[in-house]
Amino acid sequence: MAIVLGPNRYGKAETRVVRVTRDGGVHHVKDVNVSISLSGAMDEAHLSGDNAAVLPTDSQKNTVFAFAKKHGIATIEEFGLLLARHFVDSQPTIHHARVEIHEFAWERIEGGHSFVRKGGETRTALVHSDGEGGAESVVSGLRDMVVLNTTDSEFHGFVQDQYTTLEPTDDRMLATAVTAHWRHRGTTAAWDDSHRAARDRLLRAFAETYSLSLQQTLYAMGRRVLDECAGICEIRLSMPNRHHFLVDLEPFGMDNDNEVYFAADRPYGLIEGTVLTDDAPADPSAWN
Numbered sequence: 001m002a003i004v005l006g007p008n009r010y011g012k013a014e015t016r017v018v019r020v021t022r023d024g025g026v027h028h029v030k031d032v033n034v035s036i037s038l039s040g041a042m043d044e045a046h047l048s049g050d051n052a053a054v055l056p057t058d059s060q061k062n063t064v065f066a067f068a069k070k071h072g073i074a075t076i077e078e079f080g081l082l083l084a085r086h087f088v089d090s091q092p093t094i095h096h097a098r099v100e101i102h103e104f105a106w107e108r109i110e111g112g113h114s115f116v117r118k119g120g121e122t123r124t125a126l127v128h129s130d131g132e133g134g135a136e137s138v139v140s141g142l143r144d145m146v147v148l149n150t151t152d153s154e155f156h157g158f159v160q161d162q163y164t165t166l167e168p169t170d171d172r173m174l175a176t177a178v179t180a181h182w183r184h185r186g187t188t189a190a191w192d193d194s195h196r197a198a199r200d201r202l203l204r205a206f207a208e209t210y211s212l213s214l215q216q217t218l219y220a221m222g223r224r225v226l227d228e229c230a231g232i233c234e235i236r237l238s239m240p241n242r243h244h245f246l247v248d249l250e251p252f253g254m255d256n257d258n259e260v261y262f263a264a265d266r267p268y269g270l271i272e273g274t275v276l277t278d279d280a281p282a283d284p285s286a287w288n
């Protein structure tokens, strides 16, 4: 019985690239996840370990970033074709390219540089009752409201110890998936309107706050809800810092003026905090 190599393919999966283009103060974002699978004359790589036919998956990832800079991402179909043709046309050992791209859609919040991601958000409610007339509480909220500012975010002045390598920045992307739970003072409200109002205040505060840290943004968002939604006395926020790292395009002879980002998924900074009014009646069981 002979053993032979069957079908095979390889490539860089899930390169998360965010491309920002600027029209004056109005920014546009394309947020995509690119997965490449190449196939061709790859027998020797498997059979003898000879990599002469192998374009590294790392180079494929770099190509995605360089093409995002050079060509922009008009549509994912067009971007996919550009990439797929490039690999087959430029590498004699690659005979077929499969490029799968998923695009995450963003809606403008307000102003030119603030966005909320479409879909994936969940509205939540947590109710306790000892029966009508007895102790009751209502906590409303939302999970996974993903927001992004393409500018108006800085982070510097932080502690430097012997392990600190983070560079201070005065212009970065700020993105987070907001989980927020807010406690109502009473148990009667126009719940849909109340939810819309709180969500709207969270979004506006995110968009309007010039951020020196995600912690500062978190507090500003909580404050705005309490300031403008009288029926709410406490809000708890959990906000992962979805880091977007500027890609170094210098090795490919390109600058990167805050245009092409690598959207890392983990690890992430997790910023959490409670904001409450000083007259908020204590009710720890509302959160159980």
Ligand SMILES: O=c1[nH]c(=O)c2[nH]c(=O)[nH]c2[nH]1
Pocket: 155, 166, 212, 213, 214, 215, 241, 269
């Ligand atoms: O807004 C931020 N807060 C932090 O605490 C922190 N830490 C870090 O590495 N980056 C950031 N950004």
